[in-house]
Amino acid sequence: MLQDRQGRTINNLRVSVTDRCNFRCTYCMPEEGLQWLPKSEILSFEEILRLVEAAMALGVTKVRLTGGEPLLRKNLDRLIRMLVDLPALDDISLTTNGLLLGDQAPALHAAGLRRINVSLDSLDANTFRQIAKRGSLQQVLSSLETAGRYFEGPVKVNAVIMRGINDHEIEAFADLARRHSFEVRFIEFMPLDAQNEWTRDQMITGEEIRRRIDSVYPLDRDPKSPPTAPSRDYVFRDGTAGKVGFINSVTEPFCDSCCRIRITADGKLRTCLFSTRELDLLQPLRNGMSNDKISALIHAAVWEKEPGHKINSDDFVRASRPMSQIGG
Numbered sequence: 001m002l003q004d005r006q007g008r009t010i011n012n013l014r015v016s017v018t019d020r021c022n023f024r025c026t027y028c029m030p031e032e033g034l035q036w037l038p039k040s041e042i043l044s045f046e047e048i049l050r051l052v053e054a055a056m057a058l059g060v061t062k063v064r065l066t067g068g069e070p071l072l073r074k075n076l077d078r079l080i081r082m083l084v085d086l087p088a089l090d091d092i093s094l095t096t097n098g099l100l101l102g103d104q105a106p107a108l109h110a111a112g113l114r115r116i117n118v119s120l121d122s123l124d125a126n127t128f129r130q131i132a133k134r135g136s137l138q139q140v141l142s143s144l145e146t147a148g149r150y151f152e153g154p155v156k157v158n159a160v161i162m163r164g165i166n167d168h169e170i171e172a173f174a175d176l177a178r179r180h181s182f183e184v185r186f187i188e189f190m191p192l193d194a195q196n197e198w199t200r201d202q203m204i205t206g207e208e209i210r211r212r213i214d215s216v217y218p219l220d221r222d223p224k225s226p227p228t229a230p231s232r233d234y235v236f237r238d239g240t241a242g243k244v245g246f247i248n249s250v251t252e253p254f255c256d257s258c259c260r261i262r263i264t265a266d267g268k269l270r271t272c273l274f275s276t277r278e279l280d281l282l283q284p285l286r287n288g289m290s291n292d293k294i295s296a297l298i299h300a301a302v303w304e305k306e307p308g309h310k311i312n313s314d315d316f317v318r319a320s321r322p323m324s325q326i327g328g
Helices: 044-055 074-085 102-111 126-132 139-148 167-180 204-216 282-286 291-303
Strands: 013-015 062-066 092-098 115-119 156-161 182-188 220-221 233-236 243-247 260-263 266-268
Touching: 013 044, 044 260, 044 282, 044 291, 062 074, 074 092, 074 102, 092 282, 102 139, 102 167, 126 139, 139 156, 139 167, 139 243, 156 167, 167 182, 167 204, 182 204, 182 220, 204 220, 204 233, 204 243, 266 291
Parallel strands: 013 062, 013 260, 062 092, 092 115, 115 156, 156 182, 182 243
Antiparallel strands: 220 233, 233 243, 260 266
8 A cells, every 4th residue: 555654545546648738727726837847758658658557556546637738648548548547547537628638528528537627716607717717618618418417427516606696606516516417526726826916814614605505405425425526415304316525635734644645737746735855757757767766756745745735824825827827
């Protein structure tokens, strides 16, 4: 097992396949001026496969592909086929903003992808454009319907609620879950924006969101939800399909049970979303280092995994990169 000095077992690896995105969501990246990584510094599919294999040798069984926007990476279905062929990998999933999902869903499903998360922060066209700065809400909603036909996951919708921007849509998201049997998960707004403008008063707590939904659609804790899972999941008391979940990373940190590590698009290992340090795996890989030695590097880095992100502490230090460069 891959463990850190806190005794936490790490089995979940998130791999960013690109830092590029076709949206400019305010909580993730600036609207203009961000420098993209050159293609030569991006992990190839073969390099991603080797790093996944090195992590699997230590006990990693789950992989999530992220970005940027991962569907901007050409021929992503080929990478998924490569990962599906790894017999010891139990779960492969993908997080996307959904803009390109409608067109790519058939190929992704045919490659073996079964679970997908769509990041969607507004169901109103004007608010959507205010947050994302790009794209078409209708295209994303159409992609969600397509995803519901292809991925039996079920489809999960991730929403970041910000005070004064999209907090008037909380109940509408709950209704979306009920109408389409989606799992809508509300993620607390975190200090990961490239502008460094995050303030606590912009954040709507998960508990406040839960109370508002419960007042319209009474909720019960989902008995199938693992108690150590990041999301506090609820079902609708009236038996309507769909769920809502709350990832309260700021007000209820789940650092004590964190089982994740991340690899950025340029091959840097991050042991925490809020890490201020990274371990370069790309150059050792390209210099011919064996999988066993790469596994040893990962093992040593994970042993020093941060106890927690310290958002609620006076000595909190922001992550060394914005969300778009880390990988969701």
